[in-house]
Amino acid sequence: MVSTTSQERFAERARARRHLARRQLLLTAGGVLGAGGLAWLLLLSPVLALDPQKVEVTGAGTVVAVDQVLAVVAERAGTPLPRLDTVGLRDAVLDVPGVREARVVREWPDGLAVQLVSREPVAAVPEPDGGGVVLLDEQGVQVGRADAPPEGLPTVDVPVGDERTLTAVLRVLEQLPPDLLAQVGSVAARTQDTVTMQLRDGPQVDWGSADETPLKIAVLQALRAAPQAAGASVLDVSAPRLPITR
Structure with missing residues (x-):
């Protein structure tokens, strides 16, 4: 025969289990509702x-x-x-x-x-029909056209369809520091090894190929600063270790 005290303990334990079960159910339901609300906030809400x-x-x-x-x-x-x-x-x-x-x-x-x-333009290439110029970025991609070369942008004269020569010219222009690039009025090349630049203040610069461009830049800047080169019409840095002025 079960004592009254044992019955009370059993009843108390049963109530505790029911309370725990209800609490777990509420927590689970709250978690589901919270996750749903968060998902709505992140994925559907106009917020x-x-x-x-x-x-x-x-x-x-x-x-x-x-x-x-x-x-x-x-x-x-x-x-x-x-x-x-x-x-x-x-x-x-x-x-x-x-x-x-x-x-x-x-x-x-x-x-x-x-x-x-x-894609900023670095060169203006005259159109074959003479109707205007095509603006190219440093990779040779057309980024626009204009009726005349924009101020400060050098014109480029290369054989029509000669991609290798055009690429050589653009490689040179890409590496020029901004202050030097701004002084370049035009660039011409018959082959990839005969790049020639005309500076806006007069001197022609025989550049040669796009090889050793950083060294050629340093040599050109030194020549332009040297009193002995004052008045020269041509600055030849195609062989940068043996530059020539004339």
């Missing part, structure tokens, strides 16, 4: 939805049309940032004319930073 007015574009340079970049981003308006495919958006931005590189960074809670590297 984190992309706002086109909070998109910052940097690095557009002189070529890229910022409104075209913003138009690409605007197609994703309203998409919660956690669901936004930044890789796909970057690829779409790369299709905008003049964009060389792009990086898309989420700016919480509802913005984006689009960081660009633009």
Whole structure:
């Protein structure tokens, strides 16, 4: 026969198990509701939805049309940032004319930073029909055209269709420091080894090939600073260890 004290202990234990079970059920339900709420906040809520007015574009340079970049981003308006495919958006931005590189960074809670590297023109190549000039970047990619060479941009004269010679010229221009590049009025080459530059202040520079360009730059700067080279019409640095002035 079970004593009254034992019955009370059994009843108390049963109540404790029921209380623990209810507590575990409530905790589980709360966890499910919390996870669901968090998922809604991150994936569906307008709180984190992309706002086109909070998109910052940097690095557009002189070529890229910022409104075209913003138009690409605007197609994703309203998409919660956690669901936004930044890789796909970057690829779409790369299709905008003049964009060389792009990086898309989420700016919480509802913005984006689009960081660009633009294809800046380094040379103007006259069109075969004489109607204007084609603007090329340092990789030889066309980034625009103009009726006349823009101020400060050198014109390039190479044989039509000679990609190797054009590449050699662009390699030289790419490596010139900005202050020297600004002084170059025109560049001509019949072959990849006969690059010649005409400086805006007069002297012609026979450069030769694109090889040893850093050394040639140093030699040219030394020649231009030397009193003995004052008044020279030609500065030949094609063999930089044996430069010639005449």
